[in-house]
Amino acid sequence: MHTPFFLAVGFRKPHLPFRFPAPFLALVEGDVAAHPTLSPTVPPIAHHDASRARGLYSRSRLVALHSDHGWSLGEHGEWQKFSNFEHGTRVPLIMRAPWVRESVGTRSSVLAELIDIFPTMAELAGAPLDPQTAASLDGTSLAPVLRAPADAALARALKHRALSQYMRCPRDAAQPQKANDCLFTDRSQIAFMGYTVRTHTHRFTQWAAWNGSSLRSVWxxxxxxxxxxxxxxxxxxxxxxxxxxxxxxxxxxEPNVAAALRVLLHEAVANGSAKARVDLVLVP
Known part of the structure; x- marks a missing residue:
């Protein structure tokens, strides 16, 4: 018998620009293997490819794999990720719960957000959240969809929208699309914030001025x-x-659609409630 456990670990690797704490360099000993490939002159029986990871995929492990953003490769004249377009906000999500056999090898069209991962894993792992914690979460458990991935009606009813946001700091008001990134800009100095809501049929985005003192959009x-x-x-x-x-x-x-989604986005973001803490859009 073993005791079930939940482990959430965040890794921050060197990113652009590539950087890491200097003390960690001292922990790296030796160089990369000079001869990583076994010579064909050596008989196969001499090689041993087992490792400590043996049986890793046969055990009862719940795994969630996702990225933090999408990437544009020239679409819309954009490069990289700094936008509210589908290319920047839609990311992969793969969840593995081998004991939920209905989910194995299936896909779902459910709208999802990264903030849904924690409540989903908590439910699938049999670790129910206390009412106070559950009420404070912005995410929705996607466990019902994993148990019934073929139920399209359930997928559409479970979540009707997904939110995301990205900021803009244009240097030239006459050309707001030029040099408008907010990298390394203090949040009090952000000029504009763009909020986007993705439904099953549309994406609606609203841009608003940002109040650096209150750290809220000026609605x-x-x-x-x-x-x-x-x-x-x-x-x-x-x-x-x-x-x-x-x-x-x-x-x-499509003014009627825009009007309806404007209200939906306003209710989700502009009221400044706890539910306005949004994350990247995630649509598997």
Missing amino acids: QQPRWPDIGEELYSHVGDDGSDFDRYENKNCNAS
């Missing part, structure tokens, strides 16, 4: 500031073609 009633709005149709999107959608802003041609 004006009864109308939000007219800095910029975007509406993209994902009708018919089955996830197989990332280049077909979000190429035309439908905000003017």
Whole structure:
């Protein structure tokens, strides 16, 4: 018998620019193997490829694999990840719970966010959250979908929207698209914040001025500031073609949809509630 346990570990590896704490360099001993490939002159029986990881994939382990952002490769004239477009906010999510046999080898169209991972793993691992903790979480457990991945109606009903946000710090008001990243910018100095909501059929994005003192967007009633709005149709999107959608802003041609999603986004973000703490959009 063994005692079940839950382990959440965050790793921060060298990123752009490549950097790491100097003391860690002293912990690295020796060089990379000079001869990593076994010579064909050596009989196979002489080699032993087992390791301490033997049986790793046959044990009862719950695993969640995801990334933190997408990446544009020239789409929309963009490179890298600094946007609220689908290419920047949609990331892979793979969850493995071998005892939930219905989920093995399946896919789901459920809308999901990275903040859903913790409550999902807690439920699947049989570690129920106390009511106070559960009420404070922004995420939704996706466990019902893993247990019934073929139930499309359940997937659509479980979550009706996913949120994301990204900021802009333009240096030139006349050309707001030029040099507008906020890298290494203190949050009190951010100029604009873009909020986006993704539903099963559309993505709606609203840009608003940012108040560095209150660390909130400047929402004006009864109308939000007219800095910029975007509406993209994902009708018919089955996830197989990332280049077909979000190429035309439908905000003017579908005013009723824009109005409905504007209210939805306003309720989720502009009221400043705990639920406004959003994370990257995640649509498996």
